[in-house]
Amino acid sequence: MSGPRPVRAPRGIEPSALGWQQEAALRMLQNNLDPEVAEHPDKLVVYGGTGKAARDWRSFDAMVRTLRTLKQDETMLVQSGRPVGVMQTHEWAPRVLIANSNLVGDWANWEEFRRLEALGLTMYGQMTAGSWIYIGTQGILQGTYETFAAVAAKKFGGTLAGTITLTAGLGGMGGAQPLAVTMNDGVVICVDCDPRAIDRRIEHRYLDVKADSLDHALQLATEARDRRKPLSIGVLGNAAELVPQLLAMGAPIDIVTDQTSAHDPLAYLPTGIAFEDMADAAAKDPAGFTTRARESMARHVEAMVGFQDAGAEVFDYGNSIRGEAQLAGYDRAFAFPGFVPAYIRPLFCEGKGPFRWAALSGDPADIAKTDKAILDLFPENESLARWIKMAGERVHFQGLPARICWLGYGERDKAGERFNDMVASGELAAPIVIGRDHLDCGSVASPYRETEAMLDGSDAIADWPLLNAMVNVASGASWVSLHHGGGVGMGRSIHAGQVTVADGTPLAGEKIRRVLTNDPGMGVIRHVDAGYDIAESVAAERDVRVPMREG
Numbered sequence: 001m002s003g004p005r006p007v008r009a010p011r012g013i014e015p016s017a018l019g020w021q022q023e024a025a026l027r028m029l030q031n032n033l034d035p036e037v038a039e040h041p042d043k044l045v046v047y048g049g050t051g052k053a054a055r056d057w058r059s060f061d062a063m064v065r066t067l068r069t070l071k072q073d074e075t076m077l078v079q080s081g082r083p084v085g086v087m088q089t090h091e092w093a094p095r096v097l098i099a100n101s102n103l104v105g106d107w108a109n110w111e112e113f114r115r116l117e118a119l120g121l122t123m124y125g126q127m128t129a130g131s132w133i134y135i136g137t138q139g140i141l142q143g144t145y146e147t148f149a150a151v152a153a154k155k156f157g158g159t160l161a162g163t164i165t166l167t168a169g170l171g172g173m174g175g176a177q178p179l180a181v182t183m184n185d186g187v188v189i190c191v192d193c194d195p196r197a198i199d200r201r202i203e204h205r206y207l208d209v210k211a212d213s214l215d216h217a218l219q220l221a222t223e224a225r226d227r228r229k230p231l232s233i234g235v236l237g238n239a240a241e242l243v244p245q246l247l248a249m250g251a252p253i254d255i256v257t258d259q260t261s262a263h264d265p266l267a268y269l270p271t272g273i274a275f276e277d278m279a280d281a282a283a284k285d286p287a288g289f290t291t292r293a294r295e296s297m298a299r300h301v302e303a304m305v306g307f308q309d310a311g312a313e314v315f316d317y318g319n320s321i322r323g324e325a326q327l328a329g330y331d332r333a334f335a336f337p338g339f340v341p342a343y344i345r346p347l348f349c350e351g352k353g354p355f356r357w358a359a360l361s362g363d364p365a366d367i368a369k370t371d372k373a374i375l376d377l378f379p380e381n382e383s384l385a386r387w388i389k390m391a392g393e394r395v396h397f398q399g400l401p402a403r404i405c406w407l408g409y410g411e412r413d414k415a416g417e418r419f420n421d422m423v424a425s426g427e428l429a430a431p432i433v434i435g436r437d438h439l440d441c442g443s444v445a446s447p448y449r450e451t452e453a454m455l456d457g458s459d460a461i462a463d464w465p466l467l468n469a470m471v472n473v474a475s476g477a478s479w480v481s482l483h484h485g486g487g488v489g490m491g492r493s494i495h496a497g498q499v500t501v502a503d504g505t506p507l508a509g510e511k512i513r514r515v516l517t518n519d520p521g522m523g524v525i526r527h528v529d530a531g532y533d534i535a536e537s538v539a540a541e542r543d544v545r546v547p548m549r550e551g
């Protein structure tokens with residue numbers, strides 16, 4: 001009988017699979033479930049509410065077994081966390097093809113998904129959980145750092161010093177918020193209803209202190225703000241209660257956002273239910289729990305809008321809380337914007353997005369060497385240099401050592417080829433896995449997040465992520481995934497991912513050059529098509545071919 005047990009990816013230079021492409025998939029699947037990395041490894045849950053790496057333990061064992069014997073011209077097919085076939089392909093083909101949580105349009109809702117999940121027919125893949133390229137909270141840290149830097153630039157003269165941010169959710173992704181704010185020199189109050197989430201972020205040095213009460217949190221925050229000293233403060237409680245309370249107290253909050261697991265109403269704690277009873281209550285009466293969670297979210301969002309009315313900078317951080325509050329009947333839910341149209345879209349137009357890599361050797365020295373390579377490759381990029389330096393000093397690795405930074409079209413391929421050369425020369429101890437979040441410039445259709453308020457109104461057009469997955473397969477990625485739901489929930493997004501392995505061979509170099517050019521190229525063409533000027537100039541300057549602009 002296979003069941004929960006501690007999982008840890010093997011380290012070192014000896015693959016147990018027949019090649020490094022397969023070994024990389026094997027190690028990254030296991031790494032996603034490493035207790036240092038995953039939020040609830042016993043349940044195979046990596047992050048984001050119920051985002052899983054495998055459907056069940058039997059499927060996990062079957063994938064591990066299959067990856068160990070998979071040949072260089074074979075491809076394993078994964079249907080929502082379960083291996084369903086091995087097919088003969090060819091060496092340029094991905095070793096693994098993954099489809100997670102996809103349902104036909106009219107059926108794509110939580111109710112139907114849960115019914116199928118209960119029958120053991122599907123699982124929730126989130127973005128990088130079911131596609132095996134989650135690297136712990138660091139993965140989101142850099143994007144969150146960039147977002148708060150953009151908030152600082154837009155509203156506070158380029159720094160968050162002297163400001164107080166209020167947010168909630170210190171889980172796998174949300175746990176990056178306190179460090180991202182303090183890296184921008186600000187003060188932040190973070191509410192979470194799970195004491196373990198607060199303790200864990202303190203242990204990992206993402207969060208500085210825990211307050212005893214809301215009053216205490218506010219006192220610590222205002223003192224630090226007055227001294228323009230960065231400080232992150234965790235406070236235990238339900239955001240649907242504490243955020244309205246802070247508004248009623250007239251708390252001097254400058255920025256408000258939220259990263260509770262609002263995309264999944266069964267993962268958001270309604271008021272009136274104790275945290276300890278949450279799992280039972282959700283299991284016993286999912287429909288009743290959903291209604292209560294949505295009502296609480298409506299109160300939470302109403303208070304966020306109240307802060308906006310009082311002059312604060314307020315944004316939705318990609319968890320669909322506005323959509324859920326609207327479902328509960330709150331009609332001003334969309335009074336504040338999502339973070340992508342507010343801060344990130346100009347970066348997407350340049351093909352920029354969350355480029356990440358992990359050292360399969362397990363040796364942190366390999367990441368230090370790749371950090372240096374990034375600094376050498378892009379000496380003119382000051383914010384990148386600042387990030388890489390701070391990350392080197394402050395980021396605690398979870399699982400296999402890894403790094404993330406945002407790179408654009410014409411940059412990712414250079415970095416990837418350099419890493420491959422470093423593996424080939426022996427400078428790095430073992431191959432490097434290069435992937436990204438599905439939250440990227442040309443890989444997602446998500447009208448409440450990445451494609452909210454597109455210039456041409458094309459928010460819900462989902463041909464782009466499908467093309468993205470296909471182009472990555474055609475370009476030689478090591479594994480490619482196509483998911484539904486992700487960070488915003490069932491019925492609200494379709495997105496694709498790719499991971500490509502730099503194993504030091506010339507073949508890997510060829511694949512990397514194509515994949516890491518074409519994948520961000522999708523971001524450029526998607527935004528050219530939607531009419532963004534920045535994307536038009538990037539395409540013109542960097543020779544991205546767009547047939548409708550030719551002739």
Ligand code: NAD
Nearest residue numbers: 048049171172173174193194197239268269317318319487
């Ligand atoms: P998670 O499930 O690991 O953590 C969620 C946290 O919220 C938990 O610690 C939980 O205790 C807390 N929580 C739930 N209800 C609460 C309430 N009422 N009051 C206070 N705390 C409450 O999830 P995660 O991986 O951190 O992701 C958080 C959300 O952000 C998800 O909806 C995810 O889809 C979304 N997300 C956004 C981005 C982005 O780029 N902005 C990226 C990934 C995920």
